[in-house]
Amino acid sequence: NAGVTQTPKFRVLKTGQSMTLLCAQDMNHEYMYWYRQDPGMGLRLIHYSVGEGTTAKGEVPDGYNVSRLKKQNFLLGLESAAPSQTSVYFCASSYWEGENTEAFFGQGTRLTVV
Amino acid sequence: AQKITQTQPGMFVQEKEAVTLDCTYDTSDQSYGLFWYKQPSSGEMIFLIYQGSYDEQNATEGRYSLNFQKARKSANLVISASQLGDSAMYFCAMSPIFWGGYNKLIFGAGTRLAVHP
Numbered sequence: 001n002a003g004v005t006q007t008p009k010f011r012v013l014k015t016g017q018s019m020t021l022l023c024a025q026d027m028n029h030e031y032m033y034w035y036r037q038d039p040g041m042g043l044r045l046i047h048y049s050v051g052e053g054t055t056a057k058g059e060v061p062d063g064y065n066v067s068r069l070k071k072q073n074f075l076l077g078l079e080s081a082a083p084s085q086t087s088v089y090f091c092a093s094s095y096w097e098g099e100n101t102e103a104f105f106g107q108g109t110r111l112t113v114v
Numbered sequence: 115a116q117k118i119t120q121t122q123p124g125m126f127v128q129e130k131e132a133v134t135l136d137c138t139y140d141t142s143d144q145s146y147g148l149f150w151y152k153q154p155s156s157g158e159m160i161f162l163i164y165q166g167s168y169d170e171q172n173a174t175e176g177r178y179s180l181n182f183q184k185a186r187k188s189a190n191l192v193i194s195a196s197q198l199g200d201s202a203m204y205f206c207a208m209s210p211i212f213w214g215g216y217n218k219l220i221f222g223a224g225t226r227l228a229v230h231p
Binding site: 048 | 118147149151157158159161164205207209211214215216217218219220221222223224
């Protein structure tokens with residue numbers, strides 16, 4: 001059982017380049033999320049999805065776009081990368097069981113924009 | 115606005131001793147959940163424990179317990195019998211409880227715990 005898998009694990013981009021981060025989960029979870037983690041800070045929510053075909057903005061959505069064409073996949077796009085987007089990106093998924101809505105995280109993608 | 119505050123950037127504990135990691139939160143939501151995650155040096159986020167705002171009893175999961183004091187808006191993590199493998203970054207997080215059960219986690223800045231032999 002792979003859980004939440006992020007591709008790629010590392011990437012270096014030049015300013016202005018574009019890229020897509022892929023998140024795949026095999027747990028049939030309804031909800032998926034993209035977070036970023038900067039040094040000395042906790043994770044911050046970029047975008048999230050409450051179901052196939054739906055997306056919504058989180059705390060820090062500017063400069064990112066997302067898509068959820070299939071339930072198991074959640075894509076994060078950077079159209080024109082900036083050095084401020086250098087960060088570790090985490091994808092997560094969750095489901096509803098009673099009250100606990102624990103999020104399961106991927107292993108992270110370390111992105112450097114030069 | 116919601117906010118999580120972890121006032122201890124770093125903590126040290128002797129192996130086999132107990133340690134408390136502090137977390138205070140601010141929210142105007144009536145219904146919310148509190149989470150603790152562990153991030154070892156390898157970088158993954160590991161869920162430890164959850165406490166719902168309406169839970170009257172403190173949550174426990176093995177060696178982890180959550181000391182929930184709603185009036186004081188605190189949700190401290192207690193690790194009993196510390197092990198060397200507990201050395202990691204620990205994050206407190208909170209989310210409103212939405213209908214349908216999805217979450218929007220707000221994280222604190224974290225506490226780095228070092229367990230000494």
